[in-house]
Amino acid sequence: MVEMELAGAAERLLASQKPVLTVHVSPDGDAIGAMLGLYWLLLEKGCRPVMVVDDSVPAVFQNLLGAELIKPVSEEQLDADLLVVLDASDDGRIGRVRQMVAPGLPVLNIDHHVSNTGFSEMRWLDVRAAATAEMIAQLADYWQYDYAKTGVAEALYTGIATDCGFFRYANTTPRTMRLAARLLEAGVQPNVVSDRIETQPVQTVSKLANVLSGLEMHSDGRVALISIPLDQYDPETDSDSFIRYPRYIEGVEVAVLLKSVAPDVTRVSMRSKELDVSAVALQYGGGGHKRAAGCTIPRPLDEAKAVILKTLSEAIDNGL
Ligand SMILES: [Mn+2]
Structure with missing residues (x-):
């Protein structure tokens, strides 16, 4: 595998006429x-x-500039000379x-996950970047892209802000903020972006109330767990943000959200203060970042819960 930095990746991208861009399933901001940011940069460069994407684009991101151009997976064979995989670690x-x-x-894989498996021929991996969108914003600076379309800046700002919890998480660096500042200079209105993302239908808030009423505390109060059983699971409701509530309970080291998405399939999301939860997720074929990771366990909710609680309690005891 060829490891690349910004300049090398930029050069390789420009050598491509017809790149196909893709991202992970369950795409986030x-x-x-x-x-979208890379799409507009490359278009301007004549590519x-x-x-x-092998998934639908979440409603909150559908009004980003160019979102309607994202194709779903189909039988079509694309005439391409490069596959660019963004924000996906395997x-x-x-x-x-x-x-x-x-x-x-x-x-060519462009990514910032520490759990990146190195699956591609070429890789530009920057684990210090708060977001893949931060890497694309760097690329825009490198190419001296002028954000004549505020929508391009807005797409990148959305990516950066959502991955660093609107500049609250440990992955937020001076560079993150400098690049975000450039995007504000290009006309992005931070309140508009955050209102769009944080505003939820009343059904979602009702569901949150329901889910929080089932809050469980484990490992002497160091693990807080909430779960969505199969009969309450609704793929249309965005429940990913629910994990922020157990995360901010006093004394909690790890917050866990379990979602039963099928009788024998449980999705696990974890957020921690210090514990490396990506190592825990990796044990079950998942991945992510040190303080935010996830995996899918092919077991019913109760069994998956027992398994993950045991692994977490061992990890906490070992100070993993
Ligand atoms: Mn990301």
């Missing part, structure tokens, strides 16, 4: 924001990029996009 995370391009197509 960073995945969508980074991909003809195409965006494909191959399995991009779903069926590979089937839409030629088998031997070179892959």
Whole structure:
């Protein structure tokens, strides 16, 4: 595998005429924001990029500039000369996009996850970046992109802000803020972006009340857990943000959100103060960042809960 820095990745991107851009399934603000940002940068450079995601674009990101151009996975074979995988730490995370391009197509992975597996021929990995969108904002600076379209800046700002908890998480660095400041100079209104993302339908808040009423404390108050059983699971409701509430309970080291998405499939999200939860997630085929990670356990909710609580209690005891 060829490891690249900003300049090398920039050069490789420009050598491509018809790159296909893609991101991980269950795309978040960073995945969508980074991909849209790169799309507009490459278009301005004379490339003809195409965006494909093996999932739907969450409603809150659908009004970002160019979101309607993101294709769903289909039988179509794309005529491409490079596959750019953004914000995904391993191959399995991009779903069926590979089937839409030629088998031997070179892959450039642009990512910031410490759990990155090095699955691609070429990789620009920056684990100090708060977001993949921060890396794309750097690329924009490198190319002296002028943000004539405020929408391009807004996509990148959305990616950066959502991945660093609106500049509250430990991954927020002076560079994160400098690049975000550039995006504000380009006309982004931070309150508009945050209102759009934080505003929720009343059903979501009702569901939150329900889920919080089932709060459990474990490991002497160091683990707080909430769960969404199968009969309450609704893929249309965005419940990913629910984890912030157990996370801010006094004395809690790790917050866990369990979602039963099928009878034998439980999705696990973890947030920690110090514990390396990406190492815990990796044990179950997942990944993420030191303080924010997730995995999917092929077991019913109660069994998955027992398994993850045991692993977390051992990790806490070992000071992992
Ligand atoms: Mn990210």
